[in-house]
Amino acid sequence: MVLIRAEQDASNIGGHASEHIDELKRSNPQNVQRRHKDQFVEWFEREITKLHEEGKVNDLIYALSKGPDHWARVYNRCFINGFLFRTARKENNLSTQNSGVVVKGDDTTGNIDWYGVITKIMSLDFAMGKEVVLFQCDWYDVPTVNRNQGRGYKKDQYGIIDVETTQRRYIYDPYILGIQAEQVFYVKDVKKPNWSIVIRMKPRNLFAIPLLSDRDNEVEIDLDSLVVGVQDMNVAHTHDNITHWSRADMARVSGDAFVIEKAQADVQSRNEQSDSEIDDDDTHIDETVMLLGIHYIKNLMMNSLCRF
Structure with missing residues (x-):
C-alpha cells in the first residue's frame, strides 16, 4: 500500500488548473471561478486520461484523477x-x-x-x-x-x-x-x-544538531567526518587502582537487598501502567x-x- 506524496506533483496539477481557467475565460469571461470550481474535476479526469494514454503524465496523477473508491x-x-x-x-x-x-x-x-x-x-x-x-x-x-x-x-x-x-x-x-x-x-x-x-x-x-565551526576562519565542520580514537584521548591517572576511587572521610553504608528489589518492582509496575495507556489497536x-x-x-x- 503506497501513500500518495501528492505535493511532489502539485505543480503539475496547478498547471492544469490554470489551463482550465484559461479555457473558461476564452469561452465566457463571466463567473469563471465558480464555473472552474464546479467543472474542474470532470475536466481534469478527461484531460489526464487522454494525456496518460499518450504517455505524457505519470501513473500517480492518473490515479488521482480517477477519484477514490466509494x-x-x-x-x-x-x-x-x-x-x-x-x-x-x-x-x-x-x-x-x-x-x-x-x-x-x-x-x-x-x-x-x-x-x-x-x-x-x-x-x-x-x-x-x-x-x-x-x-x-x-x-x-x-x-x-x-x-x-x-x-x-x-x-x-x-x-x-x-x-x-x-x-x-x-x-x-x-x-x-x-x-x-x-x-x-x-x-x-x-x-x-x-x-x-x-x-x-x-x-x-x-534532531536539531548545532554546526561546529572554527572561530578564526568560521569553517563549518562535517560531523560525519569527525573521527575520535581512544589513542587521542588524554586520560589522567591511568595507573590508579580503581579500588581507590572511594571516599575515605565517610563511613561505609550497608543496604538491604529487599529494599532495592522492592524499588525495582515499583518502577516496573509504573512502566506497565504507563504502557497500558498506549492504543495498541x-x-x-x-x-x-x-x-x-x-x-x-x-x-x-x-x-x-x-x-x-
Missing part, C-alpha cells in the same frame, strides 16, 4: 509527516495528547495558521494501489490577516498563542489532507478554563461507505493540492 477505512490513529496522530475521542481516557493539529497558511491566505483537533482519520483508496489520508477536524476560530487578537485567538509579544476551545469555524469544511498536517499540544489555561495555550511539536526522529474502527460524496472529496483534494 469504500473508505476509518482509523483511530496514524503516523504521517513524522507525527503520531490520534482522534480526540480515543484520548478521552488517556493522559497523552496526539489529536492537536495545525495547518500552515501560505501567501494566498495571508500566512494564517489554523488550529484544531482531529475527530476522524480516513483512508481513501485510489487506482494502482495508491492511498490518500484525510483528517476530519474541529477548527478553532482564528483572526483575519495581520491581526494578533480575535474572538477566540490571542497572540502576545513573545509569540505565545492562546485559543478559545469553544469557538468553532469551518463547520461545513472540516477536511484536510494528511500531508498538510503538523502537530500541536494544547495546555489548558488555569485562569481561563475555556482557553488553551498552543505548543508546537517537532516530528519524531528529527492498529486496525480501523470499521469499514463503511463514505456518504460525503466522491465529487466533494475530489474537489477538496484538487483545491488543496493547487495551493502547494
Whole structure:
C-alpha cells in the first residue's frame, strides 16, 4: 500500500488548473471561478486520461484523477509527516495528547495558521494501489490577516498563542489532507478554563544538531567526518587502582537487598501502567461507505493540492 506524496506533483496539477481557467475565460469571461470550481474535476479526469494514454503524465496523477473508491477505512490513529496522530475521542481516557493539529497558511491566505483537533482519520483508496489520508477536524476560530487578537485567538509579544476551545469555524469544511498536517499540544489555561495555550511539536526522529565551526576562519565542520580514537584521548591517572576511587572521610553504608528489589518492582509496575495507556489497536474502527460524496472529496483534494 503506497501513500500518495501528492505535493511532489502539485505543480503539475496547478498547471492544469490554470489551463482550465484559461479555457473558461476564452469561452465566457463571466463567473469563471465558480464555473472552474464546479467543472474542474470532470475536466481534469478527461484531460489526464487522454494525456496518460499518450504517455505524457505519470501513473500517480492518473490515479488521482480517477477519484477514490466509494469504500473508505476509518482509523483511530496514524503516523504521517513524522507525527503520531490520534482522534480526540480515543484520548478521552488517556493522559497523552496526539489529536492537536495545525495547518500552515501560505501567501494566498495571508500566512494564517489554523488550529484544531482531529475527530476522524480516513483512508481513501485510489487506482494502482495508491492511498490518500484525510483528517476530519474541529477548527478553532482564528483572526483575519495581520491581526494578533480575535474572538477566540490571542497572540502576545513573545509569540505565545492562546485559543478559545469553544469557538468553532469551518463547520461545513472540516477536511484536510494528511500531508498538510503538523502537530500541536494544547495546555489548558488555569485562569481561563475555556482557553488553551498552543505548543508546537517537532516530528519524531528529527534532531536539531548545532554546526561546529572554527572561530578564526568560521569553517563549518562535517560531523560525519569527525573521527575520535581512544589513542587521542588524554586520560589522567591511568595507573590508579580503581579500588581507590572511594571516599575515605565517610563511613561505609550497608543496604538491604529487599529494599532495592522492592524499588525495582515499583518502577516496573509504573512502566506497565504507563504502557497500558498506549492504543495498541492498529486496525480501523470499521469499514463503511463514505456518504460525503466522491465529487466533494475530489474537489477538496484538487483545491488543496493547487495551493502547494
